[in-house]
Amino acid sequence: MADMKAGLIGCGFFAVNQMHAWQDVDGASVVAICDRDPERLRIVGDQFGIERRYADAGEMLASEKLDFVDVATTVGSHRALVELAAAHKLPVICQKPFAPTLEDAKAMVEACKAAGVPLMIHENFRWQSPIQAVKAAIDTGAIGTPFFGRISFRSAYDVFSGQPYLAKGKRFIIEDLGIHILDIARFLLGDVTTLTARTRRVNPAIAGEDVATMLLDHQSGATSVVDCSYATKLAVEPFPETLVEIDGDKGTIRLDQGFQLTVTGEAGSSTTDVSPPLLPWASRPWHNIQESVLTIQQHWVDCLRSGRDPDTSGADNLKTFALVEAAYLGAASGQPVAVADLL
Ligand code: NAD
Ligand code: 89V
Structure with missing residues (x-):
C-alpha cells in the first residue's frame, strides 16, 4: 500500500520530534510543511529534505493532495487549523493542549464530526x-x-x-x-x-x-x-x-x-x-517523550488504515x-x- 501523504503545520521546537517520527512511521510520510516563520520553515525543510514549503496553511491545503494534516502549532491556532482541515475533509492530528477553551475544543470535535473526518489529539504521554x-x-x-x-x-x-x-x-x-x-x-x-x-x-x-x-x-x-x-x-x-x-x-x-x-x-x-x-x-532526557511520539503517530496511521477511532480521539480528549x-x-x-x- 502506498504511503499516506501528510502536511505538517508548525515547524517549531516540538515538530522536529514529529518529523523524525514520521520518517520512522510505517505507512505515512510528510510531503509538505507550513510555518508562518520563514526561518523555521527553512530549518525544518532543509533538515528533513521537504521541498514543498508554505507560509500559509490555507494555501498548502488548497495546493497539495494530502491524506491528513498534522497540526504542531501552539494552542492559539489549533481551532482555526483543525477547522481548516475539516473544511478540506482531511483527517487531522492536533497537538495538545486541545484548545484555549473547552468551548473551542467542543467546536473542533463537532467540525470534524460534521465533515466525517477523524480527529486525534497528540496526547502522547x-x-x-x-x-x-x-x-x-x-x-x-x-x-x-x-x-x-x-x-x-x-x-x-x-x-x-x-x-x-x-x-x-x-x-x-x-x-x-x-x-x-x-x-x-x-x-x-x-x-x-x-x-x-x-x-x-x-x-x-x-x-x-x-x-x-x-x-x-x-x-x-x-x-x-x-x-x-x-x-x-x-x-x-x-x-x-x-x-x-x-x-x-x-x-x-x-x-x-x-x-x-x-x-x-x-x-x-x-x-x-x-x-x-x-x-x-x-x-536524553527527552527520549521517553520522543519514543511516545513515534508510537502515537504509528497508532494514528494504523487507525486510519483500519477505520477505527484513535485512543486519544477528539471526543476522548474532551474528557x-x-x-x-x-x-x-x-x-x-x-x-x-x-x-x-x-x-
Ligand atoms: P513553537 O512555538 O516552538 O512552534 C510552533 C510553530 O508554529 C512556530 O514555528 C510558529 O511560527 C508556527 N505557527 C504558529 N501558528 C501558525 C499558523 N497559524 N500557521 C503556520 N505556522 C504557525 O512551539 P512548540 O514548543 O513546538 O509547541 C507546539 C505545540 O506542541 C504546543 O501545543 C505544545 O504544547 C506542544 N508540545 C507537545 C509536547 C508533547 O510531548 N506532546 C511537547 C512539547 C510541546
Ligand atoms: O510535553 C509537553 O507538553 C512539554 C513539557 C514536557 C515541557 O511539559 O511542554
Missing part, C-alpha cells in the same frame, strides 16, 4: 512505554481492583529555555504538563467524576502556576492524587519521568524513578527495568481537557468540581 507497562500490569489482575493512585511529575528542569512561551501564559503547569498527567490518570483508573485542586506559583519569573495538586474521584470508585511541580529540586533530576503508584485490593504497582516497575501481588514482588528505548534520533478546566475552576473557588457539568 500515555503511549510512553513505562506507562504502557503500568497499564499492562493492572490488566493482568495481579494487584486486584485498584482503589488508589498517585500520578506524579515533580521536577526543576528548565523547560522555559526550549519553550519560552511557557513562562508567559497565565496558565502554565496544568495546561501544559498536568494535561498529560491527568490523561494518564484517566488511562490507568478510568473517567473522573469530581476533581479538587490547589495551585501555586513558586518561580517569581513566570506568569502562571508552576505547582498543582489535584484529587480525583474516579467513576470506578478509586481515588487518585495527580501532583505536578516545576519547582521541585531533587538530588537526581527526574525530568521528564512520570512516577506512578497504584494500590489494589490484592497488591501494588510502583513506577519509580529510573523506570523501575515493581509489582507486588499475592505471589510476591518483582521489579523490572521498563526504560524506554533510545531511538537513533532521540536524545481529559475537562479535567484541566475543572482544575483551574476548582483552584480558583477552592471547591470540588463535578466534571460532568463541564462536558
